[in-house]
Amino acid sequence: MMDKPHEGRVALITGGSRGIGQSVAVELARRGAHVVIGARTDQNETAQLVAEAGGEALALTLDISDPASVDEARTRVEADLGQVDILVNNAATFESVTWDALDFELWQRVMSVNLNGTMLMCKAFLPLMRGRDWGRVINIASASVAIASPVSIAYRASKMGIIGLTRALSATLGDEGITINAVVASLTNTAMAEAVPEAIVNDSVGRQVIHRMAEPGDIAGAVALVASDEAGWITGQSILANGGNSFSI
DSSP: OOSSTTTTOEEEEETTTSHHHHHHHHHHHHTTOEEEEEESSOOHHHHHHHHHTTOOEEEEEOOTTOHHHHHHHHHHHHHHTSOOSEEEEOOOOOOOOBGGGOOHHHHHHHHHHHTHHHHHHHHHHGGGTTTTTOEEEEEEEEGGGGSOOSBOHHHHHHHHHHHHHHHHHHHHHGGGTEEEEEEEEOOBSSGGGGGSOHHHHHHHHHHSSSOSOBOHHHHHHHHHHHTSGGGTTOOSOEEEESTTSOSOO
């Protein structure tokens, strides 16, 4: 394998200021990609880590639930870099409430980021990828969709929607050299996991054949694999990066 297998590629990662997104940005930079960090919060730490990994980064203030913000980001990337080869839709919001406590406002807020935001990013950035015979779209889904639980109903529904979007969109992109896959991540040691009740954490880890919580780097490795040249025959799939939590979606 080349030392820099993603040399010359431009990779845009949403939610890139921390957690899984930050690890993905650093890993793809280490593999030679020019990284675009999209996040609502400060991207300086990620940009520094990318530089330490020998990469270059463009930092964008980006709210994926806002069509105007997405359009502004697309204009900036097109002007500065001219292309996007790898799009990692990672940004997400989380709720941990029961059905009785879930209201429509919260439901809409979760959907606007997790599902609508993924759709908006694909709509905006696929035109920079199409017509070039190569592209990778990786959507971060959640292993929680395969587990019955009385909480996080909107979150789980949004992540299942991402899997459906991934499968449907693969039919549009298949003959253009662009693959689209969902990396289905198990509970991962990030700030988001702090909102998960301890009983659910213990149950999730207990179901796995690898009995520890995932680290962001575990998920970043799966993303880098699906973003590689070698993964060109894999599309429309749910790649289970879940420590053996479940074996089908």
